[in-house]
Amino acid sequence: MTDVQTPPVGSDVRDVWVEGETMRVNLGPQHPSTHGVLRLRAELEGETVLNVEPIMGYLHTGIEKQAETLNWIQGVTDVTRADYLSPFHNELGYCTAVEKLAGVEIPERAQWIRMIMLEFNRITSHLVWLATSGLELGALSMATYAFREREMILDLYQSITGLRMNHAYFRPGGVALDLRPDHVDLIKDTYIPHLRQRFREYEDFLSKNPIWVRRNKGIGVLDPKLAIAYGITGPNLRASGVAHDLRKDEQYFLPYGRFAFDVPTGDTGDCYDRYLVRMAELHESLRIIEQAVNSLPGGPFRTEGKLVPPPRNRLPVSMEAVIHHFKLFTDGPHVPQGEVYVGVESPRGELGFFVASDGRGRPWRVHIRAPSFANLRILPEISKGHLLADLIAILASIDPVMGDVDR
Amino acid sequence: MSPLTDYHARIRESIPEAVLEARTELGNEILVVDAEHLVPAATLLRDEFGFEMLLDISGVDWVPREPRYDVNYHLLALDDNRRLRVKVQLPDVEAPHLPSVIEVWPAADWHEREVYDFFGFVFDGHPYLRRIFMPDEWIGHPLRKDYPVGGVPVEYRIEPAYVGANIVPSRARPAAGGVPARLRRDRGRQSHWTWTGPPASDVRREAGGAPASDEATPEEKAKE
Numbered sequence: 031m032t033d034v035q036t037p038p039v040g041s042d043v044r045d046v047w048v049e050g051e052t053m054r055v056n057l058g059p060q061h062p063s064t065h066g067v068l069r070l071r072a073e074l075e076g077e078t079v080l081n082v083e084p085i086m087g088y089l090h091t092g093i094e095k096q097a098e099t100l101n102w103i104q105g106v107t108d109v110t111r112a113d114y115l116s117p118f119h120n121e122l123g124y125c126t127a128v129e130k131l132a133g134v135e136i137p138e139r140a141q142w143i144r145m146i147m148l149e150f151n152r153i154t155s156h157l158v159w160l161a162t163s164g165l166e167l168g169a170l171s172m173a174t175y176a177f178r179e180r181e182m183i184l185d186l187y188q189s190i191t192g193l194r195m196n197h198a199y200f201r202p203g204g205v206a207l208d209l210r211p212d213h214v215d216l217i218k219d220t221y222i223p224h225l226r227q228r229f230r231e232y233e234d235f236l237s238k239n240p241i242w243v244r245r246n247k248g249i250g251v252l253d254p255k256l257a258i259a260y261g262i263t264g265p266n267l268r269a270s271g272v273a274h275d276l277r278k279d280e281q282y283f284l285p286y287g288r289f290a291f292d293v294p295t296g297d298t299g300d301c302y303d304r305y306l307v308r309m310a311e312l313h314e315s316l317r318i319i320e321q322a323v324n325s326l327p328g329g330p331f332r333t334e335g336k337l338v339p340p341p342r343n344r345l346p347v348s349m350e351a352v353i354h355h356f357k358l359f360t361d362g363p364h365v366p367q368g369e370v371y372v373g374v375e376s377p378r379g380e381l382g383f384f385v386a387s388d389g390r391g392r393p394w395r396v397h398i399r400a401p402s403f404a405n406l407r408i409l410p411e412i413s414k415g416h417l418l419a420d421l422i423a424i425l426a427s428i429d430p431v432m433g434d435v436d437r
Numbered sequence: 438m439s440p441l442t443d444y445h446a447r448i449r450e451s452i453p454e455a456v457l458e459a460r461t462e463l464g465n466e467i468l469v470v471d472a473e474h475l476v477p478a479a480t481l482l483r484d485e486f487g488f489e490m491l492l493d494i495s496g497v498d499w500v501p502r503e504p505r506y507d508v509n510y511h512l513l514a515l516d517d518n519r520r521l522r523v524k525v526q527l528p529d530v531e532a533p534h535l536p537s538v539i540e541v542w543p544a545a546d547w548h549e550r551e552v553y554d555f556f557g558f559v560f561d562g563h564p565y566l567r568r569i570f571m572p573d574e575w576i577g578h579p580l581r582k583d584y585p586v587g588g589v590p591v592e593y594r595i596e597p598a599y600v601g602a603n604i605v606p607s608r609a610r611p612a613a614g615g616v617p618a619r620l621r622r623d624r625g626r627q628s629h630w631t632w633t634g635p636p637a638s639d640v641r642r643e644a645g646g647a648p649a650s651d652e653a654t655p656e657e658k659a660k661e
Contacts, residue, residue, distance in 0.1 A: 086569065086570065087568075087569060087570035087571060087572070090570040090571065092579065094555075094580060095579055095580055095586060096586070098586075099586050130463050130464070131463065258489050258490055258515065259489070259542065259543050259544065260543055260544045261490050261491055261492055261493075261542070261544030263492075272515065274515055276518075279518045280518075281518065368462060368463055369462065369463075369465075369497075369509075370462070370463045370464075370465060371465055371493075371509075371511055371520075371522060373492070373520075380492060380513075382492060382493050382511065384493070384495050384509060384511070386497055394497070394499075395495075395497045395498070395580075397493070397495035397496075397497075399492055399493035399495070399511065403547065403551075404492070404493075404544065404547070404548075407544065407546060407547050436570055437570075
């Protein structure tokens with residue numbers, strides 16, 4: 031690319047490219063292709079990226095500090111806002127950490143409801159990734175299609191939890207509301223067949239699309255050794271050929287072992303493989319949801335005890351229930367001293383919650399191991415030597431959510 | 438023999454003083470390592486026990502305990518999903534120092550910057566240790582317990598060109614935002630989760646050096 035550089039005759043504009051001269055270009059923080067408020071300081075030679083420095087903190091909201099000020103139940107509403115595209119996974123990590131500290135087991139039905147919601151959440155999160163990366167690489171109609179299906183699932187969330195986003199639906203000890211039989215029928219009869227057909231349409235639409243393939247194939251190749259050294263998890267790691275999925279771990283706290291599903295992996299670890307892995311995960315999530323709604327057990331949807339409020343119909347007849355209710359919503363439950371780390375397989379990788387308690391009514395420390403934060407670190411390493419336009423493709427394929435990065 | 442005692446024995450073999458404690462808590466295996474020997478111990482764990490992945494580094498401020506701070510390194514061995522938490526304890530000084538593990542796990546880069554930003558621990562050997570989330574000129578380290586919640590004045594400046602009848606001129610303005618300091622609700626607002634007592638060193642001296650973790654909060658005192 032260094033050969034053809036002829037200065038225009040009679041022009042004062044200095045557009046002669048000088049060998050070895052670099053230029054700094056600032057992308058963002060307010061730019062649609064940076065997925066929120068990420069700022070990239072790119073050093074370019076011509077159009078080739080020499081180095082990128084991600085600069086973040088524009089969306090830092092002090093979620094960890096705030097969690098120390100809220101009681102153990104209120105904390106759910108706080109952490110659900112960290113990664114706003116996968117709120118259920120944040121809630122799951124926090125609730126499981128609290129349950130482990132308190133030594134509480136949740137009923138089977140609550141586990142099943144959680145798994146159904148989590149897999150729907152994986153789908154909605156991947157749909158946003160599909161929509162935005164389509165938008166950035168010129169497949170504009172992908173944005174409208176993917177958001178259409180996401181909206182459909184958000185309606186289901188609203189019907190089940192009352193809210194479209196930031197649900198605070200998982201609570202320590204179970205879930206806030208039970209799944210109604212009509213929800214189950216709706217998922218079985220409408221959502222699963224419809225989504226399955228739509229996901230096939232997306233694949234027909236993109237997988238063989240020459241522009242899509244040429245923008246993604248061979249771009250941003252992530253070597254598995256590099257990925258492991260940098261702590262990359264989730265679909266980004268699996269696209270590099272490492273079949274690491276916490277849901278397949280025998281010690282995982284949700285019984286995913288009861289369902290048949292595959293862990294899709296890629297071969298080369300380029301942007302196209304990351305696309306294929308996420309598309310395959312959409313189908314795997316549907317498989318899990320289908321098996322889960324078909325085997326949904328009965329019984330209570332939350333445990334009994336100190337962590338959860340007493341049933342509403344007990345309040346007029348039981349003084350103990352009134353006292354418990356009052357204590358829970360004024361003082362909050364007290365959780366024994368200790369510290370615990372819980373890792374959750376979120377759509378972006380391992381979402382970790384490190385929660386420490388000093389035995390009082392509020393967490394002493396809540397730390398979120400944000401998968402986007404760890405994954406974004408790989409951007410400078412895999413975008414070196416690519417064109418500036420490919421930097422956008424690589425960033426899109428890493429799928430960072432700035433709410434998760436900055437917390 | 439559990440894996441934890443394995444790690445302990447192996448590290449003790451080559452670096453006798455490295456491991457201070459090995460325990461299991463709520464299913465998490467914890468190895469408390471002396472800060473001085475962190476890097477060689479981490480290298481051993483990575484090379485001989487397959488902890489190839491550093492997932493996370495987090496700090497905890499356990500004021501008024503001494504040593505006051507914890508730094509937790511969460512490790513993962515990919516082949517069999519073994520996990521380990523390496524814990525380093527740091528004394529109550531203004532800027533505690535500990536070695537950086539960036540040579541062992543490159544993943545430590547941003548995690549160490551995050552801990553530096555929020556707690557002010559200095560990771561010796563980190564090539565680019567500067568704030569990652571808070572603005573560069575920020576004063577204080579927000580996740581320390583003596584840093585109040587809600588005590589941050591709103592960053593607000595009146596451009597001289599816009600000073601008119603309805604905006605207090607900047608010279609007469611007593612505080613940022615045009616609200617007198619005594620009326621601002623977020624000024625120095627503190628509650629029972631913020632450490633409001635005397636400095637931690639005083640509390641420890643009064644308690645005879647023992648951690649004063651079972652001290653009652655104002656809320657609990659009121660109930661009694």
